[in-house]
Amino acid sequence: MTFSEPRSAQPADDLSLLRRFEPQLRLNRGELFRPMDIETFLMHTDLVVTRRNEPPLILETRPNVTQEILAGCGQVATPGKVHLRLVDRTLTALQLMSFHARSELREFRKGTGRHARVGLVARLLDVAFRVSLVARGRVPGGTAAAAAVAFRHMRDASPAPTYYGRVLRTQFYTVLQYWFFYAYNDYRSHYHGANDHEGDWELVSIFLDEGGPEEATVSWVAYANHDFEGADLRRRWDDPEVERIGEHPVVNVGAGSHSSYFSPGEYVIRIELPLLAKASAAIATIRSVWQTVFRQGGVQSQRTGGDLNIAFVDYARGDGLRIGPEGDVGWDARLLDEQPALVHYRGLWGRYINDPIRGEDAPAGPRFNRDGTVRTVWSDPAGWAELTTVPPASREIPAAKAESKRLEAELAGLEREIAEAEAEAVRLGLRMDTLAAASPSGRQLDECVSRRSEARDAVSRLREKASETEIMSWAMRLRLERLRAGDRGDPRAHLHHPAMPLGPGRLRLHRIAETWSAVSAGVLLLLMSTSVIVYHAALLPLLLLSGAFLFVESLFHRRVAALVHGIAMGLTLTTLGILLYEFWWQILAALVLGLGATITWANLRELTRR
Numbered sequence: 001m002t003f004s005e006p007r008s009a010q011p012a013d014d015l016s017l018l019r020r021f022e023p024q025l026r027l028n029r030g031e032l033f034r035p036m037d038i039e040t041f042l043m044h045t046d047l048v049v050t051r052r053n054e055p056p057l058i059l060e061t062r063p064n065v066t067q068e069i070l071a072g073c074g075q076v077a078t079p080g081k082v083h084l085r086l087v088d089r090t091l092t093a094l095q096l097m098s099f100h101a102r103s104e105l106r107e108f109r110k111g112t113g114r115h116a117r118v119g120l121v122a123r124l125l126d127v128a129f130r131v132s133l134v135a136r137g138r139v140p141g142g143t144a145a146a147a148a149v150a151f152r153h154m155r156d157a158s159p160a161p162t163y164y165g166r167v168l169r170t171q172f173y174t175v176l177q178y179w180f181f182y183a184y185n186d187y188r189s190h191y192h193g194a195n196d197h198e199g200d201w202e203l204v205s206i207f208l209d210e211g212g213p214e215e216a217t218v219s220w221v222a223y224a225n226h227d228f229e230g231a232d233l234r235r236r237w238d239d240p241e242v243e244r245i246g247e248h249p250v251v252n253v254g255a256g257s258h259s260s261y262f263s264p265g266e267y268v269i270r271i272e273l274p275l276l277a278k279a280s281a282a283i284a285t286i287r288s289v290w291q292t293v294f295r296q297g298g299v300q301s302q303r304t305g306g307d308l309n310i311a312f313v314d315y316a317r318g319d320g321l322r323i324g325p326e327g328d329v330g331w332d333a334r335l336l337d338e339q340p341a342l343v344h345y346r347g348l349w350g351r352y353i354n355d356p357i358r359g360e361d362a363p364a365g366p367r368f369n370r371d372g373t374v375r376t377v378w379s380d381p382a383g384w385a386e387l388t389t390v391p392p393a394s395r396e397i398p399a400a401k402a403e404s405k406r407l408e409a410e411l412a413g414l415e416r417e418i419a420e421a422e423a424e425a426v427r428l429g430l431r432m433d434t435l436a437a438a439s440p441s442g443r444q445l446d447e448c449v450s451r452r453s454e455a456r457d458a459v460s461r462l463r464e465k466a467s468e469t470e471i472m473s474w475a476m477r478l479r480l481e482r483l484r485a486g487d488r489g490d491p492r493a494h495l496h497h498p499a500m501p502l503g504p505g506r507l508r509l510h511r512i513a514e515t516w517s518a519v520s521a522g523v524l525l526l527l528m529s530t531s532v533i534v535y536h537a538a539l540l541p542l543l544l545l546s547g548a549f550l551f552v553e554s555l556f557h558r559r560v561a562a563l564v565h566g567i568a569m570g571l572t573l574t575t576l577g578i579l580l581y582e583f584w585w586q587i588l589a590a591l592v593l594g595l596g597a598t599i600t601w602a603n604l605r606e607l608t609r610r
Contacts, residue, residue, distance in 0.1 A: 014165065015333060017167060018335075019333055022248060022324055023251045025322070027321045027322075027323070029317070030106070030320065031104065032151065032186060044063070045084040046058050046060065046085045047070070048083055049083075051080035056085075081348065081354075082346070082348070083362060084198070084351075099148065105190055117313065118268070120549060122310060126311075136356050139351060145189075160329070160331075165336060166179070173220075174216065180201070180202045185257060187312075192313070193269075194359060197350055198350025199350030201349065204251055206218055207382070209392035209394050211392060211395055220236055220387060224259065225261070231385070231495065236488075236491035264316060264318035264501070265501020267499050269312045342367065345365055347364070348361060349362050349365060350362025350363075393488065396488070400479055400483055407469060407473040408473055410469055411470055414465060421458050421462055520553070527545055528546075
């Protein structure tokens with residue numbers, strides 16, 4: 001089952017449909033930015049083109065930048081990277097102090113720090129990530145505060161939060177897309193996150209089922225979350241995790257990052273470094289062998305050093321401003337298809353840093369990726385959420401009935417093929433027996449033997465396929481009965497690695513543990529450097545130093561048993577490697593000797609057994 005191409009929506013009905021199901025956004029207390037209209041933003045930006053080895057060239061200055069100008073940039077090939085620029089100068093030290101003294105950030109409380117939530121290895125990798133910001137480029141310091149000051153002026157000029165809605169009609173779903181634009185992503189500067197960048201586009205998608213006898217109903221909702229895509233981003237409308245206000249879903253927005261979550265709370269976001277992906281997979285394999293083959297330790301007990309990735313905390317508590325139905329302020333709704341810049345502009349919606357991993361560069365608009373290609377969520381919204389093969393509720397019973405009939409017809413056809421194949425096999429068997437009795441050898445007999453063998457194999461394959469089809473047909477009939485009874489199955493069966501809020505912390509001596517987590521990585525690097533200088537890179541001091549830090553780490557995180565398991569696994573593997581390297585030929589000879597003795601003993605027992 002596949003979807004047809006999205007059909008054009010009817011503008012006369014779109015706005016009322018979007019209004020009917022528009023979400024409620026819940027920001028964090030202390031959030032500096034909220035969704036805004038792009039016209040006000042454009043008036044406070046410059047349109048710039050940046051070419052390699054050249055200073056940025058301003059194509060149009062504020063307040064003259066308009067949607068029509070951006071749309072024109074999308075139609076003309078311009079060498080270099082075209083982008084907007086919000087902040088043209090950062091705040092002075094005095095202005096920065098004044099900003100922080102009066103900023104809404106004073107209302108934000110960090111809670112348990114991100115370093116205390118991960119292991120020592122992850123914190124060491126975080127050091128490397130911070131160093132990489134210097135090498136690969138980042139948004140200049142103080143830009144976030146300057147952007148917040150600029151947004152205050154923009155909010156005064158246009159106070160109503162805005163979303164840009166789009167309606168697409170596919171063969172099975174009517175898709176409502178709600179696009180939100182934030183002037184700045186201050187995740188790194190103000191919330192200790194992964195990145196900062198000017199401009200930020202976020203999305204909430206609602207998949208309507210309009211095939212039932214009644215009016216349209218919500219079937220699925222999908223929330224954009226950083227750069228992820230797939231089934232983990234969506235929830236069925238009857239999922240208990242989906243909080244609703246009538247027909248309006250509730251969205252908990254990440255502080256600074258503006259990513260979207262179903263449940264309020266704090267989430268650990270892990271960024272895996274590509275260079276360490278293979279090493280991480282190898283460690284996972286070793287853990288699996290240690291647990292399954294040697295039956296040592298549990299899943300959690302092996303995570304003594306943390307994963308080979310960098311962890312950040314996304315705060316989506318939902319305890320701040322509520323925007324939307326029954327909220328503190330209502331929406332200003334706009335149709336996205338009527339905004340020329342959102343449809344045609346291929347450039348970036350903020351400053352271009354030329355970051356190799358794109359984290360500090362501004363994003364492109366709803367339609368395009370940063371490289372100018374069309375976004376999957378624009379061209380194939382159902383495929384983006386992995387709903388291409390999932391029918392809505394109104395289509396489940398008809399689809400199951402049709403598939404059940406097809407399976408029954410396929411099974412009947414296989415039974416006919418089996419009967420014909422068995423008759424052919426019997427005929428070839430009789431011919432072979434006749435030829436064998438008349439002539440013990442000959443070309444015809446050899447051909448008959450070969451054909452009989454092929455017929456026998458064909459019967460076996462057909463029976464195996466028929467058995468599998470019969471099982472599938474039975475399962476489909478059972479599912480059809482459940483659907484008719486109103487049982488649609490587990491609404492969370494499609495989830496593999498869903499984002500889940502953090503549970504209560506298990507740190508012993510909370511404040512001391514947080515302080516240790518914050519300084520341990522840097523102190524370890526300092527002490528290791530000192531040890532190398534003093535002891536001329538002797539291995540024993542480095543091992544003792546690392547062991548001491550891991551022991552203190554395990555005490556704070558209540559993982560002493562896990563540390564012991566990890567040390568035992570490491571020593572076992574090291575000893576095994578040394579033995580194999582030093583005595584490989586003796587081990588091989590012993591294996592061959594044991595194999596020979598076992599075979600001889602088994603053969604003698606068979607010979608002497610009555």
